[in-house]
Amino acid sequence: MIDPILYTIRLGSFEIPIRWYGLLIASSMALGLWLAAREAARRGESPDDLLKAAEIALIGGLVGARLYYVLFNLDYYQTQPWWRIFAVLEGGLAIHGGLIAGIAVTGVDTLISTFEQVFRTPHIVVRQNLQVPPGVTQPRLVIMPTASLPKLFGKPLDRLEPGDTGSAIQGEVTFEGSDVGGTNVVAILEGADPALRGEYVALGAHNDAIGIVPPVDHDSIRAYNTVMRPRGANDPPGEPNAEQAARITAMVDSMRKLHPARLDSIVNGADDDGSGSMALLEIAEAVSRSSTRPKRSLLFVWHTGEESGLQGSRWFTDNPTVPRDSIVAQINSDMIARGGPDDEARRDPAYLQVIGSRRLSTELGDLAETVNRDGGFNLAFDYSYDADGHPDNFYCRSDHYMYARYGIPIAFFSTGGHRDYHQVTDEIEYLDFDKYSRVTSFIRSVVERVANLDHRVVVDKPKPDPTAPCQQ
Numbered sequence: 001m002i003d004p005i006l007y008t009i010r011l012g013s014f015e016i017p018i019r020w021y022g023l024l025i026a027s028s029m030a031l032g033l034w035l036a037a038r039e040a041a042r043r044g045e046s047p048d049d050l051l052k053a054a055e056i057a058l059i060g061g062l063v064g065a066r067l068y069y070v071l072f073n074l075d076y077y078q079t080q081p082w083w084r085i086f087a088v089l090e091g092g093l094a095i096h097g098g099l100i101a102g103i104a105v106t107g108v109d110t111l112i113s114t115f116e117q118v119f120r121t122p123h124i125v126v127r128q129n130l131q132v133p134p135g136v137t138q139p140r141l142v143i144m145p146t147a148s149l150p151k152l153f154g155k156p157l158d159r160l161e162p163g164d165t166g167s168a169i170q171g172e173v174t175f176e177g178s179d180v181g182g183t184n185v186v187a188i189l190e191g192a193d194p195a196l197r198g199e200y201v202a203l204g205a206h207n208d209a210i211g212i213v214p215p216v217d218h219d220s221i222r223a224y225n226t227v228m229r230p231r232g233a234n235d236p237p238g239e240p241n242a243e244q245a246a247r248i249t250a251m252v253d254s255m256r257k258l259h260p261a262r263l264d265s266i267v268n269g270a271d272d273d274g275s276g277s278m279a280l281l282e283i284a285e286a287v288s289r290s291s292t293r294p295k296r297s298l299l300f301v302w303h304t305g306e307e308s309g310l311q312g313s314r315w316f317t318d319n320p321t322v323p324r325d326s327i328v329a330q331i332n333s334d335m336i337a338r339g340g341p342d343d344e345a346r347r348d349p350a351y352l353q354v355i356g357s358r359r360l361s362t363e364l365g366d367l368a369e370t371v372n373r374d375g376g377f378n379l380a381f382d383y384s385y386d387a388d389g390h391p392d393n394f395y396c397r398s399d400h401y402m403y404a405r406y407g408i409p410i411a412f413f414s415t416g417g418h419r420d421y422h423q424v425t426d427e428i429e430y431l432d433f434d435k436y437s438r439v440t441s442f443i444r445s446v447v448e449r450v451a452n453l454d455h456r457v458v459v460d461k462p463k464p465d466p467t468a469p470c471q472q
Contacts, residue, residue, distance in 0.1 A: 025095060029058075057102040064101020065093040142169075182208070182304035184312045186321055189288055191451065193295035200299040200322055201451045202330040202408075203283065203443075204313065204399050205276030206306030209269030210422050218262040218425055223251035225419035230344065232421030234392065264424040271418070271426055276333035277302055279440040286444060294451030299327065303399045306334075313399035317406055324406060328456045329364060331447055332400035332412040337436035339415025348380040352439060353414045355386045356395050361409035363458045368411055368446055377442040382416070388472060396470035405470070407463035413443060 006023060009016040033054055040050050069092040070077055070085055077085055084090075149157050153166035185207060191197035227244050229235040240248060268274070280300050287298065299322060305311030317324065340349045358365030372379050385394050395401060400410040415435070420426040450457060464470075 021095075022093075025098075060104065061098035061102035062088075062093070064104075065095065065098030068094040068097020068100070182312060184304050184316050185300075185302040186316070187284065187300040188322075189284060189293070189298040189300070191295050191297040192293040196295045197297045198326055199296045199456065200327050201294070201296055201447050202299040202301060202327050202403065203280050203447060204301050204303060204330055204332045204403075205280050205334060206273045206304070206312065206399055207277050207302040208304050208307050208312075209272065209274075209426075210267035210307055212265050213267060213424065215263045215265040216424060218264050219255040219259075220248075220252055220261070221423060222419065222425045223248045223255070225423060225425070226251065230419050231417040232419050232423050232426075234417045234421055267422060267424055267426060268428075269426050270428040270431055271338050271415075272335045272421060273306070273333075274428075275335060275337035275431065275436060279333050279336060279436075279443065282440055283444045283447065287448070294448050296328065296451040298447065298451065306399055310399055310402055313402035317402045324408075327403065327408050329361075329450050330400055330403040330408050330410045331443060331450075332398055332410060333414075333440075333443055334398045334412065335414045335416070335421075336439045336443075337415065337431040337433070338418050338420075340432055340435060342430075342432070343416070343418035347416075349435070350378060350380040350438075351415060352379040352381055352442075353385050353394075353412075353416050354381045354383055355412040355414070356400060356404060357386075357411040358461075359386075359395070359410070360404060360407065360461045360463070361457050361459050363460070364409045364411055364450070367449055367457075371445045371449055372442060375442065375445050377438060377445070379439070379442060385416075386472075390472055393470075393472045395472040401470055405464050405466040405468075407459060409457050409459060411446065413439065415439065 002020065004019050004021070005017045006020050007018045009018065033050075036050055036054075066085075066088060072094065073092070144152075146157055149155075149160070152169070153160060153164060188200070191199075224240075225232055227247050228238055228240055280302065284298070284300055287293065301313075301316055303310075303312035303316065305315075306313065320327070336352075339347060339351045339353075341347055354365075354368065357368050369381070371377070372381065384390075385392060394414075395412070398412055398414075400412045404410045418430075420430060
């Protein structure tokens, strides 16, 4: 029979037995750590995070192994002095308890880190001074206790049939406003180069929309905007003349042959900015699955409160989750799935607005042009909306500016306005998915090109005062 003790270390009268099973467990742990380190290096992940997890798992595993052993030998330890519970050198570590505790504490550490950030970060409250639209306070559903049903219907729930009516309920429905916390969503895809992964290329979009408006017929408002407001909310409303009214009526009549009126009060924002938000998800998924990752890390931020005054991006850039000077550039995607001839007859199907790409860095603007040409995207760049003093002031109206005010080079890509901008008609059925895919792939290529540069994007233009009002 094999002696369970392989070797005994003697230090005077003090002896430390080295047991076979202990050696096997330690060897297995070392082998597992080595294999995990190789896999982490292959994925471009940080070895520091792996070592931190290993330390936590080792400490938790030792405590769990001893606790498991003591609990299953509780009768013995109840007859011993209390300090013998801690006499680990006498033996008594249960591998099952070590595995359970090691896995548990490693997971708990991640959970604690996640909630620590949530608890430490003050909530963003998105406030809008909007009047409650008529009709939205009327109850669509009434919830009541089962015991109250006989009083209303005259019979219990199990005897009710669809269509049964009861006595009338009288009362008044009121709308109580309350502050709802807005949330930025932030994610990091770590870069592959240990020397550069502490720098970030930020990708941004906004996760909010206009919300609820007074109910309106979908087809009527779209016909009206087609004639009177081809850029949606970017154009002022007006009273149609006789010829314009006739065109609107003809459009509505043609749509009535296909379906009845469709009342709607929700601005879903499929293009503004569902398109940008989902593009970021697609890029994150594609890059994370790629066999090679960019040298620099990618910082994905879905900003809240853009529509109510860039509140989420202001908060993030004032209170960034990474050092602000580690962000080498910010690429903003806002409304990137429209903009072809269906939205404006004179437009090229490859139309793309480019705003701010050279306002802080000539190199960033040139890089975007190179990626478009050499990558075969062949998008038709429109810089007209980036002109100083342009009345639409787009440079100041989306989240990228909150980064630019701190001297971070930005590029803002958009396929432009359309009749459904800030309307209930901004629906998925009007998106151009072929173009959407093309623009998303282009933005990914720009981001990866910036992330793989052997230097930071050069800032060669004056940095603005971050506290001063924006003026395009």
